[in-house]
Amino acid sequence: MLKEAADAQEDLLEVRDLRVSFGRRGTWLRSRGSGEFVAVDGVSLTVAPDEIVGLVGESGSGKTTVARAVVGLVRPDSGAVLLDGAPVGPVGRRTTAQQRAAQMVFQDPRSSLSPRMTVAAIIDEAWRTHPSSAPDGDRTDALHRLLDDVGLDAGVARHRADELSGGQCQRVSIARALAVRPRLLVCDEAVSALDVSVQAQILRLLVDLRERHHLAMLFISHDLGVVHQIADRIAVMRRGVVVEEGPATDVLGSPQHEYTRSLLDAALELSPAES
Numbered sequence: 053m054l055k056e057a058a059d060a061q062e063d064l065l066e067v068r069d070l071r072v073s074f075g076r077r078g079t080w081l082r083s084r085g086s087g088e089f090v091a092v093d094g095v096s097l098t099v100a101p102d103e104i105v106g107l108v109g110e111s112g113s114g115k116t117t118v119a120r121a122v123v124g125l126v127r128p129d130s131g132a133v134l135l136d137g138a139p140v141g142p143v144g145r146r147t148t149a150q151q152r153a154a155q156m157v158f159q160d161p162r163s164s165l166s167p168r169m170t171v172a173a174i175i176d177e178a179w180r181t182h183p184s185s186a187p188d189g190d191r192t193d194a195l196h197r198l199l200d201d202v203g204l205d206a207g208v209a210r211h212r213a214d215e216l217s218g219g220q221c222q223r224v225s226i227a228r229a230l231a232v233r234p235r236l237l238v239c240d241e242a243v244s245a246l247d248v249s250v251q252a253q254i255l256r257l258l259v260d261l262r263e264r265h266h267l268a269m270l271f272i273s274h275d276l277g278v279v280h281q282i283a284d285r286i287a288v289m290r291r292g293v294v295v296e297e298g299p300a301t302d303v304l305g306s307p308q309h310e311y312t313r314s315l316l317d318a319a320l321e322l323s324p325a326e327s
């Protein structure tokens with residue numbers, strides 16, 4: 053759904069003037085004395101229901117830190133994360149419903165899944181963590197439906213994660229996120245570790261899941277070409293700050309910020325055949 057169409061609805065996610073710093077040694081442009089390092093400096097963005105918002109920027113620009121704040125894995129210095137209009141804190145302070153509402157899909161599916169666990173056990177663990185999302189009836193049927201949802205055969209259920217391909221692992225990661233019936237997927241470089249053809253399959257899957265499950269997504273990538281394929285709106289981050297934000301067609305078609313233009317130029321250089 054485009055932002056214009058979603059404007060009438062309340063935002064599912066609102067990140068309001070978020071600031072996150074880390075104590076660390078060394079200096080960098082945004083270091084503010086005494087080792088404090090400001091990774092995210094006043095970021096605001098919204099994601100409407102059913103909307104896919106791309107968050108792009110080079111390595112170290114603060115994208116993952118925003119993602120981790122959204123799912124409650126880092127504590128902001130100031131600012132707020134709101135889900136359905138209600139401010140939410142770190143994981144320990146969220147209601148069960150708030151914890152379920154925003155689920156993260158990580159970059160490297162092999163390291164985000166326990167390699168020795170079977171797929172069935174991985175999904176079952178998600179249901180045990182969030183019992184209110186566990187199926188009432190036969191768990192095997194529910195498991196097979198979930199696998200089917202992400203394009204995996206039922207037979208995959210008995211395989212261990214370390215027996216699967218990278219693409220299959222990422223489908224399992226997505227199934228694990230879906231198992232707790234979230235409203236927002238936070239995808240952090242979710243296709244970056246995959247071959248280009250597998251990337252395209254996973255991107256198609258995510259678009260399809262958005263439609264079938266009315267999912268919204270914050271889709272993080274350093275790759276504008278990838279974000280182009282999936283996002284309704286794009287926010288561009290540089291050094292902890294959002295420098296440009298708007299409908300994907302505008303940001304990619306007529307970028308206003310010099311940094312966005314340089315990202316676009318770099319993306320075109322990497323894929324001259326598509327330019």
Ligand SMILES: Nc1ncnc2c1ncn2[C@@H]1O[C@H](COP(=O)(O)OP(=O)(O)OP(=O)(O)O)[C@@H](O)[C@H]1O
Pocket residue numbers: 074075076089091109110111112113114115116117118274
């Ligand atoms: N736990 C932490 N402790 C100290 N510094 C951190 C921590 N997490 C992130 N940073 C620093 O904050 C900055 C932003 O990191 P972040 O991972 O959010 O960027 P990113 O845009 O997602 O980059 P990448 O795509 O490389 O992960 C980086 O300079 C990083 O080194």
